[in-house]
Amino acid sequence: MDASNAPILLTLKVASLATLVAALVGIPLARWVACSRNWLRDWIDAMLMLPLVLPPTVLGYYLIVVVGRNGPLGSWLENVFGVSLMFTWQGAVIAATLVALPLVYKAARAAFEEVSSSYEHAARLLGSGEIELFFRVTLPVASRGIVAGLMLTFARAMGEFGATLMIAGNLPGKTQTLSIAIYDAVQAGQEDYAIFLVGIISLLCVGVLLGSGRLLQVRY
Amino acid sequence: MRLDVDLTLTLESRKRRFDLNVAFSSDEDRIVVFGQSGAGKSATLQAIAGLLRPRQGRIVVGERTLFDSSRHIDLPARERRVGYVFQDYALFPHLTLWDNVAYGLKHIGKWRLSEIERAQVVDMLKLMGLHHLAEARPETLSGGQRQRVALARALVTQPQLLLMDEPFAALDFRLRQRMREELAEIQQRFAVPLILITHDLQDVEHLGQTVVVIDLGQVTRTIPLQSLRQSCGADTLMAELAQLCGGA
Structure with a gap:
């Protein structure tokens, strides 16, 4: 593998996995919040949106507290499986997931709330149970909004810097993602390399935004 | 009854x-x-x-x-086993007419329609004059057509009671009279x-x-x-x- 491409490939891998995990966590929670009247709902909503407003370094710090060698999760993983997430690309996935989670959550929640309740009523009256109607009606009707949200999630995960640096560090070829490689290149005075990486990530992000914008334009 | x-x-x-x-x-x-x-x-x-x-x-x-x-x-x-026609018809926007009408005949674990069910859907679409639009999506239909689809979707499951919420409110004056007559006919049939x-x-x-x-x-x-x-x-x-x- 060409060393100059390593950050790009690593970033695509980390961002894809982070998007997947964020989707698996965020979409079910969004559905729950969208139709729940539980008192916990507002708290869960606030917690899920928190990564959007907290500085990424604060998130990184929390992550170190939890998954670091002395943290509850970190020491458990160390003792039971003999693994540590610190300074690994898996750690970078966790950081990117956390930072990007609010985007998929918010988009999915809005999409679910926009699904008219009469569609769901109609499905019930045609014999569907709650799980069936979720997969046959609610999710497909909301899917455009959710996919658009996932694209933003992916873009955000690609650009993640602060929390990733704190938990995964800056190990070239191992945990050095695009945005960290750019910082590194600028610090080391490698202007050409920095411009190359900046160009790539800018193009990717513009492409994602164009795609998600187009998806959201077509409305039912 | x-x-x-x-x-x-x-x-x-x-x-x-x-x-x-x-x-x-x-x-x-x-x-x-x-x-x-x-x-x-x-x-x-x-x-x-x-x-x-x-x-x-x-x-x-x-x-x-x-x-x-x-x-x-x-x-x-x-x-x-109650058929319901909503005021806004609530046709599923992501499905074609055919799939809207067939919705109640399919279930998780039973995606394929039997020959008889297939014929029921065809007959229903023909009866409502919608057969040529089977592959169309609800958004492309007129108000009267939407109402017929909603009716077809409800009736194909053979409900024992049909409920309709302000079915003509969304239609213009002339169409309303025609749809009333159609509905009376369908109800009797x-x-x-x-x-x-x-x-x-x-x-x-x-x-x-x-x-x-x-x-x-x-x-x-x-x-x-x-x-x-x-x-x-x-x-x-x-x-x-x-x-x-x-x-x-």
């Missing part, structure tokens, strides 16, 4: 509280529930369908008890009892056999329209109705 409805329910939102206490029964197959908006018509219909849960009461269709608070019977909506709610006296006149007048959450009158039709001539029927229904 004999229909018995007696229900009490309270709707509460942050701003207001609405008590509904509605009872009527009929042996006739076309019941029109008439009332101003906000009178409780939609809530009555939703309670019959199982979308709202009454605090107490009884809903019996023919031999089947759908709800009876004293015997702790409360069938979920999906088991009530399928011999399915119909409860229709409306605030339009024209619907009452053209479709009603029994008229239930609701105001402020209470039934103020149940009028057997057949005998009224016989006792007064066609030209005075509307005037008579307007008076009986509270001039609304």
Whole structure:
């Protein structure tokens, strides 16, 4: 593998996995919040949106507290499986997931709330149970909004810097993602390399935004 | 078919509280529930369908008890075998006409239609004059076509009772009259009892056999329209109705 491409490939891998995990966590929670009247709902909503407003370094710090060698999760993983997430690309996935989670959550929640309740009523009256109607009606009707949200999630995960640096560090070829490689290149005075990486990530992000914008334009 | 409805329910939102206490029964197959908006018509219909849960009461269709608070019977909506045509039709926007109509015949674990079911869908689409549009999406249809799809989707599951919420409100004046005639024909053809709610006296006149007048959450009158039709001539029927229904 060409060393100059390593950050790009690593970033695509980390961002894809982070998007997947964020989707698996965020979409079910969004559905729950969208139709729940539980008192916990507002708290869960606030917690899920928190990564959007907290500085990424604060998130990184929390992550170190939890998954670091002395943290509850970190020491458990160390003792039971003999693994540590610190300074690994898996750690970078966790950081990117956390930072990007609010985007998929918010988009999915809005999409679910926009699904008219009469569609769901109609499905019930045609014999569907709650799980069936979720997969046959609610999710497909909301899917455009959710996919658009996932694209933003992916873009955000690609650009993640602060929390990733704190938990995964800056190990070239191992945990050095695009945005960290750019910082590194600028610090080391490698202007050409920095411009190359900046160009790539800018193009990717513009492409994602164009795609998600187009998806959201077509409305039912 | 004999229909018995007696229900009490309270709707509460942050701003207001609405008590509904509605009872009527009929042996006739076309019941029109008439009332101003906000009178409780939609809530009555939703309670019959199982979308709202009454605090107490009884809903019996023919031999089947759908709800009876004293015997702790409360069938979920999906088991009530009630067809429902929503005011906005609620056609599934992500499905073609064909898939909309076939929706109720498919279930998780049973995605393929049998030959008989396939023929049922085809017949239903033909009957409604929609066969050439089978692959179209609901957004491309006119108001009258949407209503026919909604009706086809409900009828293909062979419901024992058909509920319609202001079915003509979204249609223009001329179309309304044609759809009323179509509906009367379809109701007779399928011999399915119909409860229709409306605030339009024209619907009452053209479709009603029994008229239930609701105001402020209470039934103020149940009028057997057949005998009224016989006792007064066609030209005075509307005037008579307007008076009986509270001039609304």
